[in-house]
Amino acid sequence: SIGIxxxxxxxxxxxxxxxxxxxxRDSNYDLTTPSYVSFTNNERLVxxxxxxxxxxxxxxxIYDLQRMIGRKFNDEILQYNRKYWPFKIIKNNHGKPRIQINYKNEIKNFSPEExxxxxxxxxxxxxxxxxxxxVTNAVITVPAYFNNAQREATKKAGEISGLNILEIVSEPTAAAIAYGFDKLEPNDNKNIIVVNLEDIFNVSLLSIKDRKFEIKATSEYTHLSHEDFDNRLVNHFVNEFQEKFETNITTYRGAMTRLKLHSERVKSKLSSSQNVIFCIDRLYEGIDFRSxxxxxQFEELNMDLFNKIIDLIEKVINDSGLSKSDVHEVILIEGPASIQKIQSMISEYFDGIKIHNNIPSDEVIVTGAxxxxxxxxGIELEKNLENEK
Incomplete structure (x- = not known):
């Protein structure tokens, strides 16, 4: 059996x-595989x-499937994102979205599940x-905010792929299992905040009582992710380039692509360094950009986004009907880069509460699954796992 x-x-x-x-690891020796599918004149790539x-x-x-699967064509979130997707989304006769592509010189329509x-x-x-x-049996994780239609659509996708789906489990529940909260004593009840910054930023409050997992409240910023931090850096460096060389490079795709790539690297390096110096050779018309x-500075550029994460935590606590003092521990899934300021802000908000973030973020959810x-x-794990379906 496998966890996905x-x-x-x-x-x-x-x-x-x-x-x-x-x-x-996949054939590229990577632990993670991009959730992308591409159709060419000759083949299908995944x-x-x-x-x-x-x-x-x-x-x-095709990408961004979690923003499509299990939704109606007229869904507000789907329609918002549709404006930014380069691929075409059409409506079928049942009001559901279909992705229209050109594959081997033929127009084909696929459902998000397919x-x-x-x-x-x-x-x-x-x-x-x-x-x-x-391999036949599998557990698949989904975001905590997925409704029944989205969970059923994900299960259908698994069945189309030839898998027997043992369970569709929420990401925060999987994270809690990974950190061993399934092994609590029957009377050792806990309320855990799971802050997931791996992809779409979301926060959940998970209650564990008598070894049963219950999502008390969950909320997300559908349009906030680590890419927003990257974009703040890109804008910062674009402005700096314009001030130095009196040139606006935002309309030059090649220059912007290279700048975006270096900005991602800068963000990652700032996880362990107080200062990052870099140079992009011949960024635009032979100009070397050193910065x-x-x-x-990075924290100041993104402080309003960091505050949104704290706002999201407050909203989830309020929605759960509990208070901040009722939260016992925090699981932080940090995503592609560890940002020290986020850790310190969460710790300060909870008055120094224990934060679990020692399992690499790209491993924690799949470990629980x-x-x-x-x-x-039926493998003997000496566990008693019960959770919401």
Whole structure:
């Protein structure tokens, strides 16, 4: 059996081997595989190869599936994002979205479930190549805010891919299992805040009582992610370039793509450094762009976004009917970069409460899913796992 973290941007898969979780690397030796599917005149690509196509074949490269699956065509969130997707979304006769692409010089329409199934098939293939035998049983994670229609659509995608879905489990529940909260004593009840910044920023309050997991409240910023931090850096450097060289490079795709890539690297380096110095050779018309930025400057650029995360935590606590003092521990899933300021702000908000963030963020959710999958498959784990469906 396997556990799959079916993410909006990246997906990963794990299995239970030799009494522990083994997270499986793909053919590129990466733990995570981009949740992208691309259609060309010759073939269908899934994962890293599909992600490479997004700049050269954008109309036929599909991503952002969590913003589509299980929704009606007229759904507000789908329609908002539709304005920014380069691929075409149409409405079928039942009011559901269909993704229209050109594949091998033929126009074809796919449901979000069918595209998701292609990604799940890739995860199944990765696991089978590693294990050396056919894989059938799986647990798949979904965001806590997914409703029944979205969960059922995800289950359908799994079935299309040839998997027997043991359970669709929420990401915060999987994270709590990964950190061992399934092993609490029956009377050791806890309320846990799960702050998930891995993809779409969301916060959930998870109550564990008598070893049963219940999502008391959840909320998300659908349009806020780590990319917003990257964009703040990009804008900062664009303005700096314009001040130095009196040139606006925002209309030059090649320059902006390279600047975006370096901004992501700068953000990552600021996790462990107080200051980052970099140079982009020949960024525009032969001009070498040299710059530096401090962690403090980065924090000032993004402080309003950091505050939104605290606002989201407050909203979830209020929606749960509990108070801040009722929260016992926090799980922080940080995403592609660890931002010290976010950690310190959350710790300060909760008066120094224990924050769990030692499991790498791209591993924590799939670890929980894999443990649950092994348990539901009858493997003896000395656990008593019960959670919401």
């Amino acid at each position: 973290n079916l993410g909006n941007t990246y997906s990963c898969v794990g299995t239970w081997i030799s009494d522990c979780v083994e997270i499986i 994962g890293r190869d599909a992600e490479y196509e997004v700049h050269i074949n954008p109309e036929n490269t 595209i998701s199934a292609m990604i799940l098939s890739k995860m199944k293939e990765i696991s089978e190549d590693y294990i050396g035998q056919k 530096s930025i401090t962690r403090r 894999t443990i649950l999958s092994a348990y539901l498959s």
